[in-house]
Amino acid sequence: MDVRGRMLKETLDAKVTEAEGGERRLNHYVIKRVLGSGSFGIVHLALDTDSNTLVAIKEFSKTKLRKQQAMKNGGIYGAFRGRGRGRGRGAAPGAAAANGGHAALAAAKSDNPIDLVRGEIAILKKLNHNNVVKLFEVLDDPNQDSLFMVFELCEKGALMDISLERSAQPLPTDLSRQYFQEILLGIEYLHEHDIAHRDIKPDNMLISKDGTLKIVDFGVSEIFTREIGTVNKSAGSPAFYAPEMCVARHGDLSAKLLDIWAIGVTLYCMSFGRLPFNGRSMLDLYESIRSQEPQYPPGIDPRLKDLLEKLLAKNPDDRITMDQLRVHPWVTDNGRLPMVSKEQNCESLVTEITQSDVDAAVVQVRSLFTVLKAVSKLKNLGRAPGSSGDLFPA
Structure with missing residues (x-):
């Protein structure tokens, strides 16, 4: 059972059934409809009959996962091997290596990309923070390219629909401050787990039924080495790239400071x-990020302008830190709305990832969504990605 009192059910063999009335089931999940589609596939709305709660079942491409892992030196086990995770939290997959190295050895010999990231998934399943979306279960169909992740549902959708071509209605200051504090708390918690999100943007900030902001989409996340904390591959959405990413052959970059820029x-x-x-064009965008300063409207709150200038400092060494963000006058409204302490925010850090956690990280299922995906695609033919009802962006 996880710390929220919800049973984490591990199923050795799952199947999809369809009743005469058309109800489709994946074990204890009743598939309701498609929420949306995107670069990673289809997102389904489902009912978990064990808890009588709605969940989002998200498809993830193993081919993309394989490519992503190939870019990490030695995969996640190479990153973790031989080091602790700080604060006495255990060595995660490195602990398995210390205990005979069975998991690392199996990953090294396996052709299945899922085996390379079982340790990562084991960590993600144990994350427990109010502002980080909860991953309940991961299902892998060895006969298909996709694996399927079962997440808590965020009924109110994305924080904001915005892009290079599309503007949006600005948020009221009080709501913007509330959401910004929640983003900081969630990202601080991830950073304390040595996880850089790498794709922070409004699309990946969803709002739950009770109005809580949840950080989602760890498709390009990096679990980095605490002692180094750097990455050398570009990831995420170009409009949210930091200046140091907009340079060819940029070398190693601070993962945390890339996230700080994207928060800005x-x-x-x-x-x-x-x-x-x-x-x-992309080249124009990169040049703008590298050399231009943002435009601010007349009458802007000087505290907000100061905060944005510090978040969007071109030189990463000049960028504001998470500890400084916590006490910034705009963030706290001059101390009237202080954030909870770092100790309170991170008190639910994962203390140990056991070999059992790694082994049970992914449930293998057979012929999971072959029929389900075909039916869904036929029903949604012609539906635009991100259209109304897309509560959990793919």
């Missing part, structure tokens, strides 16, 4: 309803 772009979007940098 997100706050700019929330405050003004548009992106701070734009361009007629």
Whole structure:
């Protein structure tokens, strides 16, 4: 049972059935409808009959996962091997290596990309924070390219629909401050787990039924080495790239500071309803990010302008840190709305990832969604990605 009192059910063999009335089931999940589609596939709305709660079942491409892992030196086991995770949290997959190295050895010999990331998934399943979407279960069909992740559902959808071509209505200051604090708390928690999100943007900030912001979509996340904390591959959405990413052959970059920059772009979007940098092409966009300063409207709160300038500092060494963000006058409204302490925010850090956690990270299922996906695609033929009802972006 997880710390929220929900049973994490591990199923050795699952199947899809369809009743005479057309109800489709995946074990204890009743598939309701398609929420949306995107680059990673289809997102289904489902009812978990064990808990009588709605969930989102998200498809994820193993081919893309394989490519992503190939870019990590030695895969996740190479990153973790031989080090602790700090604060006495255990060595995660490295602990398995210390205990005979069975998991690492199996991953090294396996052709299945899922075996390379079982340790990562084991960590993600144990994350427990109010502002980080909860991953309940991961299902892998060895006969298909996709694996399927069962997440808590965020009924109110994305924080904001914004892009290079599309502006949005700015949020009221009080709501923007509330959501910004929640983003900071969630990202701080991830960073304390040595996880850089790498794709922070309004699309990946969803709002739950009770109005809580949840950080989602770890498709390009990096679990990095605490002692180094760097990445050398570009990832995420170009409009949210930091200047140091917009340079060819940029070498190793601070993963945390890349996230800090993207937090700044997100706050700019929330405050003004548009992106701070734009361009007629990717090269124009990169040049804008590298060399131009954002435009601020007349009468802007000087505290907000100061915060944005510190978040969007071109030199990463000049960028504001998470500890400084916590006490910034705009964030706390001059101390009237202080954030919970770092100790309180991170008290539910994962203390140990056992060999059992790694082994049970992914449930193998057979011929899971072959029929289900075909039916869904036929029913949604012609439906635009991200259309109304897309509560959990793919």
